[in-house]
Amino acid sequence: MESEVQVQQASESVKLISGLEIDESVAVSMEIVEEELKWSRARIEMLETQMQMLAKDVGETTRFVTIARAVGEWKARTCAYNDKGICRAWRVGDDLANDPRLSPLIEKVNGVYRFRIDRDPTICALCPLYRAKK
Numbered sequence: 017m018e019s020e021v022q023v024q025q026a027s028e029s030v031k032l033i034s035g036l037e038i039d040e041s042v043a044v045s046m047e048i049v050e051e052e053l054k055w056s057r058a059r060i061e062m063l064e065t066q067m068q069m070l071a072k073d074v075g076e077t078t079r080f081v082t083i084a085r086a087v088g089e090w091k092a093r094t095c096a097y098n099d100k101g102i103c104r105a106w107r108v109g110d111d112l113a114n115d116p117r118l119s120p121l122i123e124k125v126n127g128v129y130r131f132r133i134d135r136d137p138t139i140c141a142l143c144p145l146y147r148a149k150k
């Protein structure tokens with residue numbers, strides 16, 4: 017008795033589909049997949065273009081930093097304000113001294129925050145206060 021009820025329920029939930037309906041359903045699914053593939057290809061091409069632009073920007077930035085570091089090293093070596101790796105020209109404000117990105121390059125000397133140019137001479141490359149040693 018119980019199995020008859022189960023068979024009846026199963027047969028009610030089964031729907032017969034013709035071969036033509038299956039073909040149409042597959043064709044619609046294929047169209048959706050092809051459309052999504054087209055979008056995916058377009059997005060990949062866009063990402064490739066962005067990656068190329070980013071690689072170019074990184075290359076230019078690296079070149080700029082390399083040049084700035086070389087100029088900074090020379091200025092740090094020859095500047096009259098370089099006192100054993102500490103710049104005596106600049107007085108660094110509290111806001112910069114407490115900035116976690118810069119604080120490793122700053123030291124308090126006799127109550128005044130100063131740049132540690134021996135830690136990053138790139139500061140000298142950007143500096144307008146340079147004065148050659150005599």
Ligand code: SF4
Pocket residue numbers: 091092095096097098102103104105106131133139140141143144145146147
């Ligand atoms: S170049 Fe500028 S930052 Fe470098 S030691 Fe001289 S004054 Fe200081």
